[in-house]
Amino acid sequence: MSERKGIFGNLGLLFKFRQKVRTSGGVHGRGPITHVIIMDGTLSSLEPGFETNAGLTYRLCSEAAQGANMLVRYEAGIQWRNWRDTMGVIEGRGINQQIRRVYGALASRYRPGDRIFLFGYSRGAYAVRSLSGLIDMLGLLRADQATERNIRTAYRHYQTAPHTRAAQEFTKAHCHEPIEIAFLGVWDTVAAVGLHMPIVWRYSSVFHEFHTHMPARCVKNVYHALAYHERRRAYAPVLFETNPEAKGQVLRQMWFRGSHGDIGGQLSGNNPERRLSNTTLVWMLDKAEAAGLELPKGWRMRYLADPHGPSVGMNRGWGKFFWLRQKRAAKQDPSEVLHPSIRS
Secondary structure (H helix, E strand, O other), X not given: OOHHHHHHHHHHHHHHOXXXXXXXXXOOOOOOOEEEEEXXXXXXOOOOOOOOHHXXXXXXXXXXHOOOEEEEEEEOOOOOOOHHHHHHHHHOOOHHHHHHHHHHHXXXXXXXXXXXXXXXXOHHHHHHHHHHHHHHHOOOEOHHHOOHHHHHHHHHHHHHOOOOHHHXXXXXXXXXXXXXXXXXXXXXXXXXXXXXXXXXXXXXXXXOOOOOOOOOOOEOEEEEEEEOOOOEHHHOEOOOOOOOOOOOOEEEEEEEXXXXXXXXXXXXXXXXXXXXXXXXXHHHHHHHHXXXXXXXXXXXXXXXXXXXXXXXXXXXXXXXXOOOEOOOOOOOOOOEEEOHHHHO
């Protein structure tokens, strides 16, 4: 592919993809339900051949949900449908609306004893981490209280002052008793939630900051796959910090070979074998399965993984124009580990 074709081919994808919410699965009986929520990165898609690791996780979980008590929800990242969406995509608008939408959908179906699994990539990782923080600090609305007004009120408390008396009274009146999230798995969380393009990324913003970089206390297992060789400042990672108050919580952040796109599987149709990306996909799904997520039998055989496989790199398409670069600082927290492929 020529450089010209690579750049304009990527631009064409911006208009091809549309924002999508996909749901699958159902309730078959009176037993507990497994809720799987997957939030993808900016301009992500379920277009065949263009799925990220988050998209492939959705497809796999959808298959597992057939005939099981499992509800799977996939949220594509912000999409560029036409020129009117330009500033919204650049600035990352819509992340708050998306978090509220997912929170409301979960609240309307959750019942005590259900299990919750959360996955996210890139900007979707930021969103799903915020969702877990909302549930931890405010609680999850009871189904009969999951009105649009209450959803907005809960989110407003979370954004502004989650520890006030008013917030606590709201939780007591409208939310479940504290619940547990079984698993939170994210691929390379980034701070800028808008469009990652040269110059433009500087206008991307975070419409609310995390209250803390520590994982939500209500999450039992937390896993974060990180790109060791990513250098573009537009993709600066947001790492977890160990939470001393989260007794019994498992937190593991693994640094893998490759760039941001390699770790999340956002390859734009390049590197179709995706063996490096499959390494982080299989690693994450292994951890989720160990935490109790049901997956189809023999699922690992579908994804040929090689931690030494070819990288999509940082210079395809627009990538070469991200001139501001900086080496990522690894091993700043006890939870961080270098994958053996880096050490070897």
